[in-house]
Amino acid sequence: MGKKYHLFEVYGIELEYMLVNTNSFKVAPIVDVLLTKKNGELTSDIENGAIAWSNELVAHVVELKTNGPTNDLNSLAEAFHKNVLEINALLKPLQANLLPTACHPTMNPLKDTQLWKHSYSEVYELYNRIFDCKGHGWSNVQSTHINLPFYDDKEFEKLHAAVRVILPLIPGLCASSPILDGKITGYKDTRLEYYKTNQKEIPEMTGLVIPERVFTKADYHATIFDPIKKAIKKYDTNNILDHHFLNSRGAIARFDRNAIEIRLVDIQECPKADIAICSLIIEVLKLLVNGKTVSLKKQKKWLKQDLFAILNNTIKDGEFYNISDLEYLSLFDLNETTSVKNIWQHLYDLVKPNINKDYQQALEVIFKHGTLSTRILQAISNDDSAKPIETVYMHLANCLQENKLFIPHL
Secondary structure, eight states: OOOOOTTTSSEEEEEEEEEETTTOOOOOOOOOHHHHHSSSOOEEEEEEEEEEEEOOSSSSSSEESSOOOOOOTTHHHEEEEEEEEHHHHGGGGTTTTOOSSSSSOOOOOHHOOOOOSTTHHHHHHHHHHHHHHHSHHHHSSSSEEEEEEEHHHHHHHHHHHHHHHHHGGGHHHHHOOOOOOTTEOOOHHHHHHHTTTEEETSSSTTBBSBBSOOHHHHHHIIHHHHHHHHHOOOOOOOOTOHHHHOOOOSSSEEETTTTTEEEEEEOSSSSSHHHHHHHHHHHHHHHHHSSSOHHHHHHTTTTTHHHHHHHHHHHHHHEEEGOOOOOHGGGTTTSOEEEHHHHHHHHHHHHGGSHHHHHHHHHHHHHHHHHHHHHHHHHTOOOHHHHHHHHHHEEEEHHHHOOOEEEOOO
């Protein structure tokens, strides 16, 4: 285990992108070709200055991540964007490019999925045997992960309490997956709708998405890791799966690196939007951890099923879901029924001075024009035939290339 850090001392951000064919718009399972072109030989991880590249479970998804912990969020969008440009330049002769958002809108996972065949492949094959990873919840999901450090049990308690209560609001800030199988799904965050059930064969792994009320390492092992290890035993006869890797809640404790990883953030159209959202979430967590809006005691008492009920509604309605639970709203210093959008706006107003100007502009686009899901639906004018969908998503690929936010009809 590396150096231990205190709360909010450093961050780790991971962004996942799919590769698509520029002519057919189908996913392009050529991440191994990309990594080989970059490196001269195939390795599953490549360090590229401040950012590292790596493969994922499926052969059409590449992950870009901070190359170790960083304390500088301000230059991060730019660093990620530089790597996007480099990858797109490498992909161009292969008639492929990177596509943002959390789900490919017309992918047929049963036909188009190819699992990663190289390093770690025995882990991926075992996953495939247990869960059949050809479904949308496995092979058509791209997210942003935020890793936040804690030093000891005392810091873990504060951070885990704060993370748990903010999870239900996250889809109302960053849902970007409104279309699947070429159809409007009725969910602003279809990725998370699948996330809830894609490991139903072993329910101990995802639980209720919201982690249990556990606030020490010992309790976490007893309540979360031990049941997972027990449940997986009959499938994992060779002991190749790691319990940290198996825990699939919406935020997971990584005691191997003393961090909590938040996994409910749908990836956006460009790094500027992604890092702006990460910055806002981090600043709001600081408010909660420092007891600025409510005490630790009140944060800790929330049950996973009560938080899940709110999350379930924001997965469907995104920023438009109205929360009427006054006790929940009081966590954020609010005292009357209001929409998730208004809650985020209120929290943003509280922390705005701590957020970089570029990221403020990005967040203000989201507050003005809606989550990326809302903007995508507006742009296709609710017409889910193939042509409008492809046109809009190709526009989103340009937003990624140019690192600018997507505003419909501009």
